[in-house]
Amino acid sequence: MRRIAASADGEGGGIAVIVALLMVVLLGFAAISIDVAKLYSERAQLQNGSDSVALMVAQKCAKNEADTNCSPTAPDAPDLANNNAIDNLSNVKSIVLDKPSRTVQVTAGATEAGSTPNSVSLFFARVLGIPSIEVTATSSVRWGSPNKGTAPFPITVSICQVRDKSGIMQLLQLHGKLKNEGCNYGPSGAPVKGGFGGLNQDTGGCGAVIDILAGEGGGDAGNNPPPGCEDLLNSWAADISLGREVIVVLPVFNSVTGEGSGAVYGLKTFAAFKVAGWKFSGGNSLPYTFHNRYPDVPAGLECYEAIQCKGIIGTFVEYVSLADGFELGTVDSDGVTVVELIS
Numbered sequence: 001m002r003r004i005a006a007s008a009d010g011e012g013g014g015i016a017v018i019v020a021l022l023m024v025v026l027l028g029f030a031a032i033s034i035d036v037a038k039l040y041s042e043r044a045q046l047q048n049g050s051d052s053v054a055l056m057v058a059q060k061c062a063k064n065e066a067d068t069n070c071s072p073t074a075p076d077a078p079d080l081a082n083n084n085a086i087d088n089l090s091n092v093k094s095i096v097l098d099k100p101s102r103t104v105q106v107t108a109g110a111t112e113a114g115s116t117p118n119s120v121s122l123f124f125a126r127v128l129g130i131p132s133i134e135v136t137a138t139s140s141v142r143w144g145s146p147n148k149g150t151a152p153f154p155i156t157v158s159i160c161q162v163r164d165k166s167g168i169m170q171l172l173q174l175h176g177k178l179k180n181e182g183c184n185y186g187p188s189g190a191p192v193k194g195g196f197g198g199l200n201q202d203t204g205g206c207g208a209v210i211d212i213l214a215g216e217g218g219g220d221a222g223n224n225p226p227p228g229c230e231d232l233l234n235s236w237a238a239d240i241s242l243g244r245e246v247i248v249v250l251p252v253f254n255s256v257t258g259e260g261s262g263a264v265y266g267l268k269t270f271a272a273f274k275v276a277g278w279k280f281s282g283g284n285s286l287p288y289t290f291h292n293r294y295p296d297v298p299a300g301l302e303c304y305e306a307i308q309c310k311g312i313i314g315t316f317v318e319y320v321s322l323a324d325g326f327e328l329g330t331v332d333s334d335g336v337t338v339v340e341l342i343s
Contacts, residue, residue: 035122046137049081049090050108054141057104062143062337072097081108103142110135140343144328146270154199154208154226156251162271162316173311210251225280237290246275269332277313
């Protein structure tokens with residue numbers, strides 16, 4: 001009996017058709033894997049650029065609204081956006097600046113030589129009829145001075161103790177004979193009889209929720225550390241001993257009424273203060289005394305029992321910060337300015 005063999009030529013033609021069809025699918029996957037990866041990379045670069053431009057504009061506006069970079073045509077914006085692109089090519093598509101609400105929104109777009117602005121050319125996707133696609137990134141930033149939030153250390157100090165003294169070691173005196181002549185710092189020894197600058201604290205904690213738009217009532221009237229803050233002071237001492245910076249945001253007042261724990265402080269702003277030492281009642285052991293352990297504290301600023309001095313030693317810091325946890329209001333030139341990304 002004769003065996004009938006299948007035609008090899010017929011099978012070969014069928015495989016060729018299948019391979020041709022699969023090639024279209026494979027090209028589609030190549031477009032997805034390569035072109036999409038390129039788009040993600042481009043957008044990440046644009047996001048860095050739009051973030052940088054938005055933060056720059058907000059910082060300039062926070063310091064001085066007359067600055068040329070506090071503008072929808074900020075001259076430094078193109079270079080800043082380009083510097084965040086691998087090929088040093090980017091496009092600041094728009095800067096929407098709202099000074100009254102203290103916000104700025106920046107959109108950055110892709111740029112390629114000879115191509116449509118804000119678009120990225122594709123390679124494999126061209127086979128599918130998609131030669132390019134628009135790629136942009138948008139960042140929104142707001143700025144302002146904190147007017148409501150939690151102060152981790154519930155003590156307030158007079159504005160005349162911290163104003164115009166950036167970088168100079170000083171004593172924020174809280175009790176005792178005035179060393180800072182001409183400055184009515186508020187607590188004991190000045191306008192507030194029996195006061196100490198303490199504020200009403202959160203229940204069971206060291207901090208206090210502060211609203212500078214409302215007067216804040218005084219807390220503990222003694223000259224001890226605020227109740228419940230011993231662990232915080234010990235952590236400050238440990239960090240300083242290790243050479244780390246300790247910066248605390250202190251509420252600052254410019255008016256006060258009442259006496260002792262009944263005092264009400266009219267708060268103006270928050271001051272960032274780099275802490276170097278302190279002295280409270282309670283003997284010479286931590287957490288009450290730290291001034292003898294910090295080498296940079298001038299002898300004239302030390303607080304000790306012989307002069308019945310209590311206070312915090314350090315330097316006032318003027319800075320622009322990326323921070324959260326505070327509600328922001330209009331900029332106060334005497335205090336902290338916060339600049340933060342909101343999207």
